[in-house]
Amino acid sequence: MDSYAAATVDLGGYRALDPLQLSESEILKRIYDKEDPMPPLDADKQLTESERDQIHKWVLSGGEYQVHWAFEAPVKPQVATVAGVHFNPIDAFIENRLQEQGGRILSRSRPGSFSPSSLTDSDGAATGSSIPSGLPVGQGSWGL
Ligand code: HEM
Numbered sequence: 259m260d261s262y263a264a265a266t267v268d269l270g271g272y273r274a275l276d277p278l279q280l281s282e283s284e285i286l287k288r289i290y291d292k293e294d295p296m297p298p299l300d301a302d303k304q305l306t307e308s309e310r311d312q313i314h315k316w317v318l319s320g321g322e323y324q325v326h327w328a329f330e331a332p333v334k335p336q337v338a339t340v341a342g343v344h345f346n347p348i349d350a351f352i353e354n355r356l357q358e359q360g361g362r363i364l365s366r367s368r369p370g371s372f373s374p375s376s377l378t379d380s381d382g383a384a385t386g387s388s389i390p391s392g393l394p395v396g397q398g399s400w401g402l
Contacts, residue, residue, distance in 0.1 A: 261325055275321045283317050 259265050265275040269284070276283045288296035289310050297304060305313070337347040338354040353363050 260329070262323060265321075275317065277321070280318050280321060283321065285321075286314060286317055289313055 259274060262275075265285075266273050266277055272282070272284050274284045285296070288294065289305060338350045349363065356362050
């Protein structure tokens, strides 16, 4: 199950994930099997009904997945070129994301003097508030 290729390989008349007959996938049989269930009966973690439902839906929807990110070799991303940003590469990534979401960095703060008032809202006006409205709150974009 580490890779899509391994999950879909012919295991002698059946496949953990059968892309041509999704509902015949061994995964589906085994997560409901009383005799030989997966995870095994003595496994520390068992599936809940809602997890079984999720796996079921995922398989029937095609069961596609990518290799786990931990097995992907890191690739150095190209630093975005963003008009008006001449600070450092991290600023360029942040500015790029902010622009996609309707905000932007107004000016550079001196190190140690970060102030929310240096950020603008989506109309370009300085917000001055502690949580600028141009920034998406609660979407992980505060990982500065
Ligand atoms: C949601 C969790 C799991 C799913 C969907 C799953 C699914 C499957 C499937 C479809 C097979 C058959 C593939 C084949 O015949 O080669 C299999 C085999 C196997 N699985 Fe799992 N598995 C799960 C969790 C686990 C866990 C937690 C363990 C060990 C603690 C485990 C141990 C094994 C072993 C030893 C086999 C090969 C022997 C056999 O077919 O019984 N599996 N699993």
